[in-house]
Amino acid sequence: MSGFDTTWLALREPADRAARDPGLVQIVARHLSALPDPRVLDIGCGTGSTWRSLARQMPDNTAWQLLDHDPLLLAEAKRQIGPTPTVTFHQNDLNEIAALPLAAAPLVTASALFDLCSQAFCEALVHRLAQARCGLYAALNYDGLFRWSIQHPLDARMVELFNRHQHTDKGFGPALGPDASSCLARLFDTYRYRVWIEQSPWHLDHATSALQTELLKGLRQPLLEIADLPETTIDAWLAFRLAAIHEPESSCLVGHTDVLALPV
Template structure:
């Protein structure tokens, strides 16, 4: 999977935390509350620096065990540094280095729910189908949040917005390390796979809404779009530069906002659960 820098993950964390659907988080917390203490085990795929753990922990019951799983040793070490072995209310943290896209089955023994943030839009249909099979065999649920849904808009429009979003979404379907990525189709695909094996699936919209207070994040987000747009190549590079230049200029002159669509998903009660 394509890597992400610690600085980018830190920059996006505040908007990630305020964007998640609280109803699904509370439902996850209630599910864990109903389990025996030793069974309250979460495996966080692509944990990065531990943002999902930090964001969810205030809503979860006492005694949760987090197994934080990532292939990037630097990010895993950052998670270890920021979280430590123990968290509030008796939470325990383990840090596991591994490749979710590799041949080895995921470490699902004893796991009640697998979690992930901004992850599945990078994954292939084959990976997602395999994960659902493994979840069913382990009797584990899934909480997947902030899966990109292909929608993007700005409070101050530009004539190239539609073409930019189209090309960005095309790039999202390219291989990100798991095979051809599902991109904006990830949440619907996951939902159908999970329902097919007996899971109860709930979903909710969780859009990023970046305002003037998120100017630094908006700048990084815009600059991060340059390479994907140029690699798709539908728009001339001069058009891409002009569009990004316009957006950066608007940030300096006006209170421009940007909304990026995401979907949160909670799946519980599979056939083997």
């Protein structure tokens, strides 16, 4: 099980949609429009956020395969999307790269996935994509940046610790965390792909207080696991950050990047 619950994915979905780089989405749409039989494989689909963000901007006849290893998330994706002839659902473990139904899809998409993945996984996946001359649109990879308008002296330290924790194993071996986009770009360069990287930060204000609250609460366990700081210091910092969400001028930027790699 991935440990990603539907409440968290629902909270982040509007922020993700607003953050995606629109220029890359247009290039993806043009790429698919040029194909006689546009097909997309969305890996780590969760409840179908990528499909909901993109499908209406892609050609009407695009066939979507949504893939995840978590049966509960796939069931929720099916429930939310409803019976749609252009969408099929697949329960696969991404670690079994050879078994991924790549041959049938000229484009693979993913959102908020690659920061969980290891370099070894990316090397193997990009190799398979390159063999099939398949493109990749990997949106919303966390890039290590948190910037709060209301600051606390421990912000930089806590973010540095959290980013260190982002490199721990999330099911694919040691995770790339904030290095995911640069790793993907480097790998695709070696296969002579055209690669784009664009910023896609979340801009959060008090209108997104529920998302910010869950995001901060989600930092506690990683910080406890990795920090050489007393629990009381971590909790005092979190209490400050949680209270600051409700200040009228409060905002928080969380850095992400979108990567698009297409065969030339």
